[in-house]
Amino acid sequence: MSAGPMVKAEAVHKSFGRLEVLRGIDLEVNPKEVMCMIGPSGSGKSTFLRCINHLEKIDAGRLSVDGELVGYRQRGDKLYELPDREVCQKRSEIGMVFQHFNLFPHMTALENLIEAPIRVKKASRSTAVAYARALLDRVGLADKTNAYPKQLSGGQQQRVAIARALAMDPKLMLFDEPTSALDPELVGEVLDVMRRLAQDGMTMVVVTHEMGFAREVGDTLVFMDGGVIVEAGKPRDVLANPQQERTRSFLSKVL
Amino acid sequence: MTDIASGPAAPGSQAGPRPEAIKAIPVRHPWRWVSGALVLAFAGDIVYTFATAPDLRWDQVWKWLSGRLILEGIVITLELTVLAMLIGIVLGIVLAVMRLSPSPVMSWVSWLYIWFFRGTPVLVQIFFWFNLNTVLPHIGIGIPGTPLHWQESTNLLISAFTAATLGLGLNEAAYMAEIVRAGIISVEQGQTEAAQALGMNRLQLMRRIVLPQAMRVIIPPTGNETISMLKTTSLASIAAVPELFTRSEQIANFTFLVIELAIVASIWYLAMTTVLTIGQYYVERYFARGAQRELPPTPFQRFRRMLFTFHAPPPPVPDVSVSFPPGRR
Numbered sequence: 001m002s003a004g005p006m007v008k009a010e011a012v013h014k015s016f017g018r019l020e021v022l023r024g025i026d027l028e029v030n031p032k033e034v035m036c037m038i039g040p041s042g043s044g045k046s047t048f049l050r051c052i053n054h055l056e057k058i059d060a061g062r063l064s065v066d067g068e069l070v071g072y073r074q075r076g077d078k079l080y081e082l083p084d085r086e087v088c089q090k091r092s093e094i095g096m097v098f099q100h101f102n103l104f105p106h107m108t109a110l111e112n113l114i115e116a117p118i119r120v121k122k123a124s125r126s127t128a129v130a131y132a133r134a135l136l137d138r139v140g141l142a143d144k145t146n147a148y149p150k151q152l153s154g155g156q157q158q159r160v161a162i163a164r165a166l167a168m169d170p171k172l173m174l175f176d177e178p179t180s181a182l183d184p185e186l187v188g189e190v191l192d193v194m195r196r197l198a199q200d201g202m203t204m205v206v207v208t209h210e211m212g213f214a215r216e217v218g219d220t221l222v223f224m225d226g227g228v229i230v231e232a233g234k235p236r237d238v239l240a241n242p243q244q245e246r247t248r249s250f251l252s253k254v255l
Numbered sequence: 256m257t258d259i260a261s262g263p264a265a266p267g268s269q270a271g272p273r274p275e276a277i278k279a280i281p282v283r284h285p286w287r288w289v290s291g292a293l294v295l296a297f298a299g300d301i302v303y304t305f306a307t308a309p310d311l312r313w314d315q316v317w318k319w320l321s322g323r324l325i326l327e328g329i330v331i332t333l334e335l336t337v338l339a340m341l342i343g344i345v346l347g348i349v350l351a352v353m354r355l356s357p358s359p360v361m362s363w364v365s366w367l368y369i370w371f372f373r374g375t376p377v378l379v380q381i382f383f384w385f386n387l388n389t390v391l392p393h394i395g396i397g398i399p400g401t402p403l404h405w406q407e408s409t410n411l412l413i414s415a416f417t418a419a420t421l422g423l424g425l426n427e428a429a430y431m432a433e434i435v436r437a438g439i440i441s442v443e444q445g446q447t448e449a450a451q452a453l454g455m456n457r458l459q460l461m462r463r464i465v466l467p468q469a470m471r472v473i474i475p476p477t478g479n480e481t482i483s484m485l486k487t488t489s490l491a492s493i494a495a496v497p498e499l500f501t502r503s504e505q506i507a508n509f510t511f512l513v514i515e516l517a518i519v520a521s522i523w524y525l526a527m528t529t530v531l532t533i534g535q536y537y538v539e540r541y542f543a544r545g546a547q548r549e550l551p552p553t554p555f556q557r558f559r560r561m562l563f564t565f566h567a568p569p570p571p572v573p574d575v576s577v578s579f580p581p582g583r584r
Contacts, residue, residue, distance in 0.1 A: 092454025
């Protein structure tokens with residue numbers, strides 16, 4: 001791991017057709033830091049998150065993870081696209097948690113966890129299973145090892161999804177509105193898991209609408225609107241004392 | 256809030272006594288009885304006409320039903336079905352993946368293949384393979400400019416059986432490709448993204464994540480295709496492949512029992528498609544695991560349960576929170 005920031009974005013631009021979704025994002029996430037991103041829907045938060053592990057390609061600017069460009073290699077002043085193999089390799093070091101969990105429905109919780117370690121990291125089955133059991137225990141689901149996703153509640157599914165990402169031993173975790181699809185009474189159990197993960201020193205980028213979580217757990221808070229960062233700073237400062245009019249009007253609607 | 260909480264349905268309050276179950280006189284449907292009787296009478300008449308047709312030799316039907324020639328024909332029919340479906344499924348998956356490939360060449364070749372083989376009749380395709388030797392006496396493969404070369408007489412290479420298998424299989428691949436493609440497309444985009452985010456490559460995510468889920472959509476039409484294939488193999492008679500229909504025709508030619516032998520063939524085709532239909536049910540059930548909380552009971556299980564609980568009260572609603580993984584009893 002290099003000493004620099006875990007995620008570094010410089011003037012990141014991204015368009016879908018004629019729609020410009022990201023219009024120059026600059027930010028840094030340092031190791032062991034938790035960055036929360038808030039903003040109205042369509043502001044580009046999720047798109048930016050997906051750029052970090054190259055699920056989306058950026059059009060302009062520079063985006064790097066752990067000191068290496070995402071999706072490209074620079075030689076001299078030329079950029080070379082990375083071959084699929086290397087893109088996969090880099091993705092395997094970044095965990096991602098989705099709004100709709102996206103667990104593999106034809107596999108049990110345990111099978112969901114061991115799939116990538118065995119196929120991608122070429123771990124032995126016994127090692128993968130042992131680690132998966134430990135992780136399921138850590139997210140409080142040791143008794144659901146052999147349950148299929150459909151047999152679990154939304155909160156349990158999301159905790160399995162977090163464990164699945166952790167099974168790859170990522171150096172960075174991306175959360176894309178991890179509690180937005182959950183019934184209100186299930187949000188807490190997922191946030192608890194994420195809080196503990198932050199305490200253990202995981203570097204996290206969290207797109208969320210949970211202001212309480214952002215305030216307690218986040219090291220930085222970024223407010224995005226219209227594809228740009230409107231305001232960033234310590235969560236407490238931004239939430240309690242927003243400097244920008246747009247931030248104020250957004251917060252007045254959600255708080 | 257307090258006025259709601261103090262209402263009659265307040266949480267924690269006792270449910271009232273259960274009123275007597277409704278007993279009502281059902282609506283009568285006289286026309287259902289009339290139309291039902293008419294249809295039954297008509298169907299019964301058809302059966303009766305055939306059963307008592309004076310010139311129809313039922314004794315010959317029963318005699319030939321288990322004739323050695325017929326049974327040998329059945330083996331060939333089954334071989335043709337299995338081989339053609341194998342070619343169809345394997346090639347169909349390849350074509351479907353090619354069709355969805357980011358490479359335009361792959362996608363176009365697949366499109367062309369499907370266009371061609373779906374656009375011409377199977378009968379003509381079997382005919383084509385069977386008569387290929389008339390224009391290409393030898394078929395070979397090799398790398399130009401090297402001594403690596405191999406060729407063989409078309410007659411030896413493509414027997415009647417091979418011609419039929421190729422015709423049926425290559426044609427089936429075009430249909431299977433579309434079925435597999437529909438299955439792949441039906442899998443949620445989020446599944447692909449989750450697999451990609453874990454670092455899986457295209458092959459891994461296809462084989463481990465997408466295809467197993469696509470199976471649920473692919474299996475039912477594939478079952479239909481198999482059943483359909485079993486009957487379509489009768490077209491191999493144009494290449495004189497001694498399958499069930501060819502054999503029954505040949506027997507009819509020297510016994511003059513034309514309809515009798517057609518009935519023999521039909522009985523066997525029906526028996527085999529029935530077995531396949533039952534098999535299809537269980538295969539579908541297997542691939543439904545994970546899609547439902549609990550698999551529905553098989554007809555056999557339902558029958559057994561009915562026998563034992565015929566007059567018993569309905570079974571309690573199962574507690575889903577402790578339900579076991581399906582398919583592991």
